[in-house]
Amino acid sequence: MELNRIEKLLENYFQGETNLADEQELKNYFASGNVAPNLKQYQSVFGYFSEAKNEKFTKEIVIQNKKKNTVWLSIAASVTILLGVGVFSYLNMETKNKTTGELGTYDDPEVAFRETQKALNMVSENVNVGIKSVEYVNEYQESKNLIFK
Structure with missing residues (x-):
């Protein structure tokens, strides 16, 4: 009788129609040593769930400080803008001086x-x-x- 119930629960589980109590019953059944030979293939699935629950992430995450890069980037952008404005002003004044002397003389x-x-x-x-x-x-x-x- 229990085997028929487990097979029915397993069928409902794969169709997504089980509740938490049914799933716990399936986990307990596959965790026990008395699993029917035709259901042994599903034992690794439910065994994985119990093992995955106990896993913990132990690797340390290193966060790099990107503030230094943004400071240097903003300084470089400011210097580039200042140089661009300076070169434009110099060339514009040089052209203005040349054309001003030629008009109306x-x-x-x-x-x-x-x-x-x-x-x-x-x-x-x-x-x-x-x-x-x-x-x-x-x-x-x-x-x-x-x-x-």
């Missing part, structure tokens, strides 16, 4: 007048192109008003 008034006329012609041409574009917009607006009225 004409000794001859006639040459200055001609250069001014060239600059104003260029501005005038660009403004005329913009005005032509605005004419297209006005034409579109008039066409739209005629269609939708």
